[in-house]
Amino acid sequence: MICYVHINIDENLPFKIKSSLRNYYTLVTEQNLDREKRSKYNITLTATDEGLPTLSSKKSVVLEVTDINDNAPAFGQSVYSTKVMENNSPGIALLQIYATDPDQGQNARISYFLIDSEVNGNPVSSYFSINTESGVIQSLRSLDYEQVKEYKIPVKAQDGGSPPLITNATVIVRVQDQNDNPPQVLYPVQTGGSLVAEMVPRSADVGYLVTKVVAVDVDSGQNAWLSYKLQKATDRALFEVGLQNGEIRTIRQVTDKDAVKQRLTVIVEDNGQPSRSATVIVNVAVADSFPEVLSEFTDFTHDKEYNDNLTFYLVLALAVVSFLLITCLVVIISVKIYRWRQSRILYHSNLPVIPYYPPRYSDTLGTGTLQHVYNYEVCRTTDSRKSDCKFGRAGSQNVLIMDPSSTGTMQRIQNEKSILDEPDSPLEVS
Numbered sequence: 001m002i003c004y005v006h007i008n009i010d011e012n013l014p015f016k017i018k019s020s021l022r023n024y025y026t027l028v029t030e031q032n033l034d035r036e037k038r039s040k041y042n043i044t045l046t047a048t049d050e051g052l053p054t055l056s057s058k059k060s061v062v063l064e065v066t067d068i069n070d071n072a073p074a075f076g077q078s079v080y081s082t083k084v085m086e087n088n089s090p091g092i093a094l095l096q097i098y099a100t101d102p103d104q105g106q107n108a109r110i111s112y113f114l115i116d117s118e119v120n121g122n123p124v125s126s127y128f129s130i131n132t133e134s135g136v137i138q139s140l141r142s143l144d145y146e147q148v149k150e151y152k153i154p155v156k157a158q159d160g161g162s163p164p165l166i167t168n169a170t171v172i173v174r175v176q177d178q179n180d181n182p183p184q185v186l187y188p189v190q191t192g193g194s195l196v197a198e199m200v201p202r203s204a205d206v207g208y209l210v211t212k213v214v215a216v217d218v219d220s221g222q223n224a225w226l227s228y229k230l231q232k233a234t235d236r237a238l239f240e241v242g243l244q245n246g247e248i249r250t251i252r253q254v255t256d257k258d259a260v261k262q263r264l265t266v267i268v269e270d271n272g273q274p275s276r277s278a279t280v281i282v283n284v285a286v287a288d289s290f291p292e293v294l295s296e297f298t299d300f301t302h303d304k305e306y307n308d309n310l311t312f313y314l315v316l317a318l319a320v321v322s323f324l325l326i327t328c329l330v331v332i333i334s335v336k337i338y339r340w341r342q343s344r345i346l347y348h349s350n351l352p353v354i355p356y357y358p359p360r361y362s363d364t365l366g367t368g369t370l371q372h373v374y375n376y377e378v379c380r381t382t383d384s385r386k387s388d389c390k391f392g393r394a395g396s397q398n399v400l401i402m403d404p405s406s407t408g409t410m411q412r413i414q415n416e417k418s419i420l421d422e423p424d425s426p427l428e429v430s
Contacts, residue, residue: 010044010058017045027061035065036102067104069161075099081172086145087180094128094173097135099157107161115154115168120147128153128173137171145177146218179223179272185280187214197283200262204254210239210284213246215268225271231279232265239284241266248282258286 007017007025014033018026027043041063048056075097082095101108112135117124128151130137137153151173158166188196188211198211217224228246233239238258240251248264262284269277 004050005047006050007045007047010046013041013043015041015043033065035067035104036071039065041065067107069103069107069159069163069165071102071107072165073099073101073110073157073159073167075157075167075169077169079170079172081174083174083176084139084143085176086143086178088139088142090139090141092139094137094139095171097130097137097155097157097169097171099135099167099169101159103159103161107159109160110157111160113156113158115156117154119151124151124153127151130155139173143173143175145175145220146181148175150174177220177223179219179270179274179276181218181223182276183215183217183226183268183270183278185213185215185268185278187212188280188282190280197285198248200250200254200284200286201288202254202256202258202286203288204250206250206252208250208254210248210250211282213241213248213266213268213280213282215246215278215280217270219270219272223270223272227269227271229267229269230264231267232263234259234262234264238262239264248284254286260285260287262286 005023009015009017014029014031015027016030018028020026027045043061043063045059045061046056047059048054076099080095080097084092084094097112099110099112101110111132112130113132114125114128114130119127127140127143128137129140135157137155143151153171153173154168155171156166156168158164188198200208200210213228215226215228217226226246227243228241229243230236230239230241235258238250238252238254239248239262241248241264246266246268248266264282264284265279266282267277267279269275
């Protein structure tokens with residue numbers, strides 16, 4: 001008699017028993033398993049027979065679910081934002097991004113990267129860098145608020161699975177303004193050499209608008225709030241400057257006693273900490289007619305041009321004198337060095353000295369004079385200790401040539417009077 005055995009699963013688990021042959025059973029999954037929800041199952045199987053009474057036994061099976069790369073990294077937020085003060089030091093850390101992956105092992109290992117993009121025509125990687133392991137984003141250069149006020153940096157987190165899964169996010173870096181720019185005066189324009197003046201008639205009443213100083217500041221916020229002050233003036237009792245608008249107005253009635261040429265110095269300050277400033281010079285002509293203004297301000301311009309020309313000529317003269325002085329010093333030093341070298345060359349020279357005797361040479365020692373002019377030929381051999389001197393009468397030569405190595409002397413030659421009477425006979429000198 002064949003006994004049938006039935007197997008049941010005690011708990012409500014996503015498994016079932018499937019039988020293909022009698023008393024052979026297979027444990028199969030009844031639905032998809034998710035390791036991230038439950039990675040381990042303890043399954044208790046109960047086998048029961050059909051007898052009376054029924055008998056049974058139990059068996060426990062431990063099932064572990066292995067991981068596959070089915071989950072992409074997840075950021076805590078899709079957009080990150082941070083602030084940084086402009087003119088920052090390169091290499092400063094801005095913020096850290098973080099992503100998680102519920103997978104296991106290599107599938108959960110996350111790396112961070114910058115996504116290729118451009119900022120002002122330059123790759124974003126030339127402005128920022130990211131640590132692939134920690135996700136810390138750093139600034140590679142000093143940022144300038146006046147150039148770029150906000151950076152949007154696309155980033156991605158990538159796991160180590162095969163194939164890898166990727167998730168993107170955006171990092172926004174807002175640059176905060178620093179008071180690093182002084183105000184810039186737009187009007188009146190400072191033209192350098194030429195002179196621009198505002199006309200004020202002598203009939204002008206109190207509050208007459210002379211001109212308006214216009215300035216801007218490329219900074220933002222309170223760093224760009226400008227105020228105007230009158231720093232110096234030819235007559236401070238005649239003009240005032242609006243603190244907020246920069247308008248220059250008269251504060252009393254203009255009289256005939258007021259000078260035609262009025263010079264005002266206006267300072268423009270921003271509200272930054274510390275504040276920065278710029279100054280502008282405003283020339284005002286108090287006159288009723290243009291010829292009067294022209295005559296006054298033309299003299300002023302000529303005086304300025306005369307001073308500029310005088311300065312130029314003085315500098316030019318100083319340069320010429322300095323050049324001549326340096327040239328003279330160089331020439332003198334060169335001559336000194338040349339003479340010194342020549343004297344050293346002559347002092348160390350080993351060349352024989354050939355004396356020159358003038359015509360009708362006379363002995364200064366008082367031993368007498370040569371009545372006749374002779375040519376002397378000295379003949380020597382390298383292996384002889386004797387020298388032969390040959391005397392001959394010459395018709396017109398007055399030069400005495402003598403071998404410096406000869407052992408004979410002039411006095412001994414003069415003592416041989418008998419031999420001198422024979423010009424063709426040789427003289428032997430021992």
